[in-house]
Amino acid sequence: MTCRKCSYEFCWLCKGDWKSHTSCAVWDPKVSKSDAAKEALAAQAAKNDLDKYMHHFARFENHAKSIKFAEKTRAATLERMESLQSMRGAGLQEVSFLLEAVNTVIKCKRILQWTYCFGYYLEAAGSKRALFESQQQQLEQFCDRLHEMTEKPLDSMLTQNARTDMISFTRLSEKYRVNVVDAIQSSQLFY
Numbered sequence: 308m309t310c311r312k313c314s315y316e317f318c319w320l321c322k323g324d325w326k327s328h329t330s331c332a333v334w335d336p337k338v339s340k341s342d343a344a345k346e347a348l349a350a351q352a353a354k355n356d357l358d359k360y361m362h363h364f365a366r367f368e369n370h371a372k373s374i375k376f377a378e379k380t381r382a383a384t385l386e387r388m389e390s391l392q393s394m395r396g397a398g399l400q401e402v403s404f405l406l407e408a409v410n411t412v413i414k415c416k417r418i419l420q421w422t423y424c425f426g427y428y429l430e431a432a433g434s435k436r437a438l439f440e441s442q443q444q445q446l447e448q449f450c451d452r453l454h455e456m457t458e459k460p461l462d463s464m465l466t467q468n469a470r471t472d473m474i475s476f477t478r479l480s481e482k483y484r485v486n487v488v489d490a491i492q493s494s495q496l497f498y
Contacts (some may be wrong), residue, residue, distance in 0.1 A: 308325075322346070359427065360427070363423045363424070363426060363427040364423075366423045367420055367421075367423040367424065370416050370417075370419050370420035370423070371420055373416050374413060374416045374417055374420065377409065377412050377413045377416055377454065378413060380409055380412075380454075380457060380458065381406070381409045381410065381413065384405055384406050384409045384457070385406070387405060387461060388402045388403070388405055388406060390461055391405065391461050391464060391465075394461060394462070394465060395465060401470075404470055404473055404474050404477065405457060405464070405473070407474075407477055408453055408456065408457045408473050408474075408476070408477045409457050411453060411477045411480050411481050411484070412450055412453050412454045412457060412480075414481070414484060415446060415449070415450035415453075415480055415481075415483075415484045416450060418446070418484050418487060418488060419443065419446060419447055419450065422439075422443050422446075422487065422491070425439075425491055426439060426440070426443065439490075442483075442486070442487050442490060443487065445483060446480075446483050446484060446487050449476070449479060449480040449483050450480055450484075452476065453473075453476050453477060453480045456472070456473050456476060457473070
């Protein structure tokens, strides 16, 4: 192996100087156990950092994909609203709850996407992180439940209770989205 910064050549296995390297199979008393332990700790720390990054990045990307899917749902929602309007014999105002719900899902997913960037930089442990993750988890649950409701078959949305439930859940999701944003903006989680 060759270091990119200093061009030092070394064995990737024992980290010994490549110029004088003969074999890694022989134990070298010159390499102290403390050096090996330090390298192992540094390698573990690097692995932990990478795992943390990948956790947050994967969730960020998943929410980005989910936003695209919800935007496709929004495009189909206008047609679904027309169908629901003719099925119920109602005006546009009485079926607009469906579009409002889909728009709320998209807003919530966008906030959730960026909460993973925020979460990446929070302290590793503590009550502030636990509070943030709890709020994040609740918003994800509300958002996913609302998204499920918007994709139900139209015949299940014909009752007044179905309409009322979706409107209530839309308001609840929107309120929780605003609460998460307010908590982050007011820096309650920073200090």
